[in-house]
Amino acid sequence: MAKALHTLCASEAQECILRGDFTVEAYAQALLDRVAARDSEVHAWATLDPIHVLEQARRLDRIPKGQRGPLHGFVIGVKDVINTKDFPTKHNSPLHQDDPTLMDATSVAILRANGALIMGKTRTTEYAVVAVTPGTKNPHDPSRSPGGSSSGSAAAVADYQVPIGLGTQTIGSIMRPSSFNGVYGFKPTWNSISSEGQKVTSPTLDTFGFMTREPRDLRKLSDVFGLKDDDEAPRRGEMIIPGQKFAILRPPMWKNAGPGTVAAMERAGQILRDAGAMVDEITLPSDFDNVLELQTDVLRHEIQVVFHRESTCARDTMSRELVAAAAGIQGGTLRRTFLRSFDALAALRGQMDGIASGYAAIIAPSSVDVAPVTDTWTGDPQFNGMWTGLHTPAINVPGFAGQGDMPVGVTLVSGRYRDEHLLQVAASVGPLFTHLAILNLVA
Amino acid sequence: MAKALHTLCASEAQECILRGDFTVEAYAQALLDRVAARDSEVHAWATLDPIHVLEQARRLDRIPKGQRGPLHGFVIGVKDVINTKDFPTKHNSPLHQDDPTLMDATSVAILRANGALIMGKTRTTEYAVVAVTPGTKNPHDPSRSPGGSSSGSAAAVADYQVPIGLGTQTIGSIMRPSSFNGVYGFKPTWNSISSEGQKVTSPTLDTFGFMTREPRDLRKLSDVFGLKDDDEAPRRGEMIIPGQKFAILRPPMWKNAGPGTVAAMERAGQILRDAGAMVDEITLPSDFDNVLELQTDVLRHEIQVVFHRESTCARDTMSRELVAAAAGIQGGTLRRTFLRSFDALAALRGQMDGIASGYAAIIAPSSVDVAPVTDTWTGDPQFNGMWTGLHTPAINVPGFAGQGDMPVGVTLVSGRYRDEHLLQVAASVGPLFTHLAILNLVA
Numbered sequence: 001m002a003k004a005l006h007t008l009c010a011s012e013a014q015e016c017i018l019r020g021d022f023t024v025e026a027y028a029q030a031l032l033d034r035v036a037a038r039d040s041e042v043h044a045w046a047t048l049d050p051i052h053v054l055e056q057a058r059r060l061d062r063i064p065k066g067q068r069g070p071l072h073g074f075v076i077g078v079k080d081v082i083n084t085k086d087f088p089t090k091h092n093s094p095l096h097q098d099d100p101t102l103m104d105a106t107s108v109a110i111l112r113a114n115g116a117l118i119m120g121k122t123r124t125t126e127y128a129v130v131a132v133t134p135g136t137k138n139p140h141d142p143s144r145s146p147g148g149s150s151s152g153s154a155a156a157v158a159d160y161q162v163p164i165g166l167g168t169q170t171i172g173s174i175m176r177p178s179s180f181n182g183v184y185g186f187k188p189t190w191n192s193i194s195s196e197g198q199k200v201t202s203p204t205l206d207t208f209g210f211m212t213r214e215p216r217d218l219r220k221l222s223d224v225f226g227l228k229d230d231d232e233a234p235r236r237g238e239m240i241i242p243g244q245k246f247a248i249l250r251p252p253m254w255k256n257a258g259p260g261t262v263a264a265m266e267r268a269g270q271i272l273r274d275a276g277a278m279v280d281e282i283t284l285p286s287d288f289d290n291v292l293e294l295q296t297d298v299l300r301h302e303i304q305v306v307f308h309r310e311s312t313c314a315r316d317t318m319s320r321e322l323v324a325a326a327a328g329i330q331g332g333t334l335r336r337t338f339l340r341s342f343d344a345l346a347a348l349r350g351q352m353d354g355i356a357s358g359y360a361a362i363i364a365p366s367s368v369d370v371a372p373v374t375d376t377w378t379g380d381p382q383f384n385g386m387w388t389g390l391h392t393p394a395i396n397v398p399g400f401a402g403q404g405d406m407p408v409g410v411t412l413v414s415g416r417y418r419d420e421h422l423l424q425v426a427a428s429v430g431p432l433f434t435h436l437a438i439l440n441l442v443a
Numbered sequence: 444m445a446k447a448l449h450t451l452c453a454s455e456a457q458e459c460i461l462r463g464d465f466t467v468e469a470y471a472q473a474l475l476d477r478v479a480a481r482d483s484e485v486h487a488w489a490t491l492d493p494i495h496v497l498e499q500a501r502r503l504d505r506i507p508k509g510q511r512g513p514l515h516g517f518v519i520g521v522k523d524v525i526n527t528k529d530f531p532t533k534h535n536s537p538l539h540q541d542d543p544t545l546m547d548a549t550s551v552a553i554l555r556a557n558g559a560l561i562m563g564k565t566r567t568t569e570y571a572v573v574a575v576t577p578g579t580k581n582p583h584d585p586s587r588s589p590g591g592s593s594s595g596s597a598a599a600v601a602d603y604q605v606p607i608g609l610g611t612q613t614i615g616s617i618m619r620p621s622s623f624n625g626v627y628g629f630k631p632t633w634n635s636i637s638s639e640g641q642k643v644t645s646p647t648l649d650t651f652g653f654m655t656r657e658p659r660d661l662r663k664l665s666d667v668f669g670l671k672d673d674d675e676a677p678r679r680g681e682m683i684i685p686g687q688k689f690a691i692l693r694p695p696m697w698k699n700a701g702p703g704t705v706a707a708m709e710r711a712g713q714i715l716r717d718a719g720a721m722v723d724e725i726t727l728p729s730d731f732d733n734v735l736e737l738q739t740d741v742l743r744h745e746i747q748v749v750f751h752r753e754s755t756c757a758r759d760t761m762s763r764e765l766v767a768a769a770a771g772i773q774g775g776t777l778r779r780t781f782l783r784s785f786d787a788l789a790a791l792r793g794q795m796d797g798i799a800s801g802y803a804a805i806i807a808p809s810s811v812d813v814a815p816v817t818d819t820w821t822g823d824p825q826f827n828g829m830w831t832g833l834h835t836p837a838i839n840v841p842g843f844a845g846q847g848d849m850p851v852g853v854t855l856v857s858g859r860y861r862d863e864h865l866l867q868v869a870a871s872v873g874p875l876f877t878h879l880a881i882l883n884l885v886a
Contacts, residue, residue, distance in 0.1 A: 196749055336673055
């Protein structure tokens with residue numbers, strides 16, 4: 001029996017469309033049907049207009065075969081802090097509920113120009129800052145957190161409502177929800193893809209990225225943004241694992257890891273050893289002991305600069321949590337403390353590139369554990385912030401399971417601008433890590 | 444005889460308005476009259492709607508006295524790469540000539556919320572990137588360059604058409620036009636004021652700033668953005684110059700300085716010595732020899748990331764110069780070269796803060812010389828880029844004159860987040876430097 005259309009990954013769907021098995025319109029309709037059937041439980045979408053989706057689909061179907069873009073028929077959900085010309089961007093803030101549409105973000109414009117179909121806006125926490133969920137439920141277990149702040153993108157992808165979700169990460173807003181929902185999450189090297197047109201939180205930390213169910217979709221998405229390593233990356237197919245060297249990294253704060261994450265890290269190491277790879281167990285030099293504090297100092301300062309606008313112009317629309325976050329490091333901490341952290345974090349980046357260069361990838365935890373049981377909290381990003389601060393590419397690879405058979409992933413990391421390389425590694429080790437958790441959903 | 448209204452600086456005009464000497468409407472009308480009389484020669488404005496200006500003015504006049512913001516009646520021209528909700532933002536690009544208005548940039552929203560009146564959009568070079576003037580003429584001599592990319596803001600302020608212009612700087616786009624037009628230009632510490640909502644060119648270099656005819660306007664503008672030093676800055680009034688220590692810095696490439704700039708630097712040092720200050724003549728440690736190359740490497744890489752959008756979606760709308768700029772360091776230079784420069788530049792920032800901490804201010808050249816005679820070129824920013832890359836606050840102080848009695852300024856620099864301090868220094872030395880050049884205009 002052929003797979004239901006909505007369960008295909010974007011690359012599979014595209015192959016079928018190009019072969020003439022079905023149209024973009026039929027595919028989009030199948031996704032809309034899935035949304036109609038499921039989203040009253042999952043609450044992944046902030047704005048979705050089926051008529052507009054089908055119009056876009058028909059427009060794509062009318063493009064002659066030779067003129068179709070590399071992402072023809074890729075259907076994408078856009079986190080609702082990333083501007084789109086056809087949907088308002090509401091930031092989960094009362095201030096923006098009636099906003100007009102704005103110009104497409106740079107990322108969205110490039111995706112569209114390459115043939116992608118923007119399905120709608122996915123739910124986010126308030127301005128992608130606060131740690132209160134936007135009502136989205138984890139499709140694996142609605143009593144558990146969907147993660148955040150890219151809650152809707154992660155849940156919609158995991159629930160087969162859309163094959164691709166766009167996310168943003170300033171601490172752990174792509175990695176953590178990807179781990180909780182059992183999907184791939186890719187945070188490319190900082191500013192290798194422009195974040196222009198997405199809400200600014202912290203200019204030196206904000207990172208644009210993708211969530212998918214298959215690593216090959218990540219690769220096709222990255223290609224249209226010109227993510228090219230200096231060194232020729234392994235051929236498009238798989239990397240040969242035997243003989244490769246990996247590092248299992250227990251980061252600062254590792255003592256806080258829960259049983260699901262501890263088991264996933266152990267299992268990942270064992271799977272790689274069994275496949276013939278060499279696996280080192282490493283910790284970082286003491287220079288990295290306070291890397292999370294450095295990242296936090298930078299964030300708290302930078303967030304206060306940009307949210308000076310909302311604090312000045314629309315304070316009554318801000319939640320208590322946002323007011324607290326936007327207060328940043330005012331009230332005691334000095335700007336010279338921020339500068340010291342800003343410079344110290346910068347100095348660690350090259351050092352991390354050097355460490356990573358010895359390995360096919362570093363394997364690190366993606367979340368403290370499986371998604372916590374909670375109606376409100378997006379979970380703890382303490383294992384994610386350092387990679388955001390260090391500007392490295394990072395990919396959550398799903399496939400492990402913890403308590404309640406909930407998914408949990410591990411993070412693959414490489415040095416800056418080794419994005420193609422890391423995508424190849426993820427494409428190779430992903431299938432090895434695959435666990436049934438993500439397939440348990442009635443798709 | 445009372446000064447003509449359009450010749451007042453913003454703080455003077457505000458005092459008169461608050462005293463009831465005239466209304467914001469009358470003041471705005473005087474500025475509009477000046478524009479009507481002069482802008483067919485200067486060409487400073489991209490978009491200006493007198494009816495809307497007067498509507499805003501009347502709205503400000505209706506605000507009861509106790510509720511007026513700290514910038515009540517400050518009239519501001521906005522560089523046309525900074526978004527405004529009431530004027531389109533055309534970026535001097537054919538792609539954006541018919542754009543709808545967008546949401547106010549963060550800077551503009553904060554200015555408005557504090558009582559400022561946005562007069563219109565000032566001309567910029569294409570996306571504030573290319574070095575071809577937007578047709579703006581230097582009001583001191585229309586055969587000479589107005590500088591760029593903030594050409595219109597600098598010319599409009601120098602020509603008394605508006606007291607305040609907003610600018611952006613990625614290499615030298617605030618400092619250079621300020622020097623050429625004989626106005627104050629202030630580039631605060633990088634990201635101390637959010638650049639959200641202005642065209643991104645290079646996220647780690649783009650800096651938002653102001654142009655004015657008086658330093659006290661700079662101070663009032665900065666205050667609403669919360670620019671506070673860690674250390675208590677000198678009292679609002681003037682700094683006592685005798686006993687202060689200054690550095691006259693001959694930067695890398697000093698050999699390229701023209702006679703106007705050489706004379707301005709010498710004269711600045713002499714004036715300060717005569718006033719009782721100690722003045723060291725300094726050069727930088729050899730670590731800084733290639734600081735401009737580092738800044739250029741970073742720019743060329745980052746510009747290529749963000750302009751991947753225009754290159755992908757609207758290549759036929761880009762000028763040849765923009766295409767070349769957006770090609771960045773592709774075609775040969777490696778990403779690891781960029782990363783090395785990115786990290787090396789980061790490592791110099793703290794070092795520069797240390798050097799600057801020994802002085803009330805470092806005095807450096809603002810431009811190679813006075814504005815060159817040219818119809819097209821915005822001039823050479825080679826003395827500006829290092830301060831942008833180093834994230835320091837910098838203020839062009841006008842007052843000197845070179846060939847053709849054209850204005851030329853010097854740049855005051857301090858360490859990062861010593862913005863209040865530097866504004867105090869500028870307010871104190873500015874009057875000492877004042878030369879008749881700026882007053883020569885028939886105002």
